[in-house]
Amino acid sequence: MARLAGVSQSAVSRVISGDVDAARIPEETRQRVLAAIKELGYVPNASARNLRNKRNRLIGVHTFEAVFPHARTDFYFEFLLGIEERAEQTGFDLVLFTSTGAGDGRRRVYRDGTNRLNLADGSVLLGVSTDRAELARLWNDGYPFVHIGRREVPGAQIPCVIPDYRGAAIGIVDKLAGHGHRRFAYLREPMEMEPYADRRDGYREAVERLGLTDRSPGFRGESGLTGDWIDELVRGGETAVVAESVRLAERLLAGLRERGVRVPQDISVAVLEATWQGTSVQWDSLEIPRVAIGRIAVDRVIDMLDHPDEPPESLLVPCPIVPGTTVAAAREERP
Amino acid sequence: MARLAGVSQSAVSRVISGDVDAARIPEETRQRVLAAIKELGYVPNASARNLRNKRNRLIGVHTFEAVFPHARTDFYFEFLLGIEERAEQTGFDLVLFTSTGAGDGRRRVYRDGTNRLNLADGSVLLGVSTDRAELARLWNDGYPFVHIGRREVPGAQIPCVIPDYRGAAIGIVDKLAGHGHRRFAYLREPMEMEPYADRRDGYREAVERLGLTDRSPGFRGESGLTGDWIDELVRGGETAVVAESVRLAERLLAGLRERGVRVPQDISVAVLEATWQGTSVQWDSLEIPRVAIGRIAVDRVIDMLDHPDEPPESLLVPCPIVPGTTVAAAREERP
């Protein structure tokens, strides 16, 4: 123990923590302690410190599934970039909770009653297959965390950092309407999660506000894309299609091409999803500011740490709209 | 405290740890404790545990510079993928030491005497600008860690997981020789780090063993690439060039093109560096099995944890040679 080295004892603590009580220590003693520290290569024990202080300067990152199978590196990776950046700037270390793998690729927060997250002062959670029950329990336990992406759990006020899909959907409809489009169609994914709900809300709101027409199955709530419907689209007077995913947009594009319909000359197509490099077409789409979201998530957690009493609120982050080559002015309406 | 809930006290500990002494606890008591745990949502305190056990099931990852400015995501990212994968499989969590940023992009292990790494049972260190003094100190402190990539420090036996650049260089020379090449040239980077030394060792060994000729400046120890030298190369009888980096190979290629020399028909070029997507040419080069290296690094750390007495040894990981379009059979020697 370093205390033996010098002559003092808990003075070591005062010297190390440095700040406030530093004044109360005479320079001579301070130097003696510092020398002893260097001499022995003394290093304070982190665990013991936390045990006392209830603070680690550790922020947890829990992903509900492993990062690595998600080969589209931009998904998790960019969030992590932002998280790392902010953690560094604020002097926090990051714990990646990897130990909690259930073996099936899913990861749980609670395993046989223990919550590894407690290791960290607070955590950022993210993932596509978020477990709502765990979110709720975490919230009930009063553990400080934010979730990246909106997740609603009845009876709990999950604090989230949310890409503003609703706003982006509105922006995209506005843009199309600005190009003279009046008759729209909507391509819907089968998924029923909050991010999709947000897009649908925004789309519906914009369509109604602007008095546009949409008689597509997707707008009525049916997901998917059939050949029949593409036929109908070609026959009908729609000039703009908004798709929830690149996947759907690509299938639509192929179908339209087969039928000799050109995009964007005959029909404009926009996508309510962030696109990535290597897609065949440069879609008009939205961008998820992932790095910024990661940064903001860390800030929110630190905020909750600093103000444990204030009720945690969710935060909306705007998604820029990315211009592509699939939207053009509406052609004259066909009969 | 959960102990109050039931009736017992340190029995809780026995129940929680579960394994060995579990038999010594009657089922009835066990159930009572378990019920209380569930009731209170009790979670054992990680810090307190470590304080006793000296074990966290936490593996640290220290990068000597921030991950995020290194936009070439494959560099750090793939190592991390492997690290994460293995950590999950072995039930460890990961600590990313981000707090130690010096503000200038560099990260230090020791900051004003404290070593954050102690938070984790052992650590994987990686980075291009590794600080050798810190490595040495860490080693002297007996802290269990491995470094990804070879780093030599006088007086310390740093355990490393090393991409076998030496073997890959030999393999590439062998391959060129197999294509009938006899007169070689070597393009050298100004950098003087171990990974380059390894390449140079391997190259020299292969050249000597096979009785090949190399009269290039790079082989003599001069780095860089001048127009004069390209002129000489074109006049001379060299048919194969081995470059330490894509950067050099690309400059060479441009120079050769200007002079009407074709690659690989007239001169074959191979690169002793892992190539990435988006290069103009598909270089014959080597591959760094980064994900595998990450996995292995974690295994090595766990190994050191399990056998603290065995002297830590470095591990060589073979680098596959990637066929490209820049190596072909040697043309007949020019006079």
Add this chain to the structure above:
DNA sequence: TTGAAAGCGATACCAC
């Protein structure tokens, strides 16, 4: 100014 001592929460030894 500085030292003694009481915990923080969990574990494990040791009596009962």
Add this chain to the structure above:
DNA sequence: GTGGTATCGCTTTCAA
């Protein structure tokens, strides 16, 4: 089988 209790290393009153 079970419940006290010393202990891990550090911080923080409280006296001296």
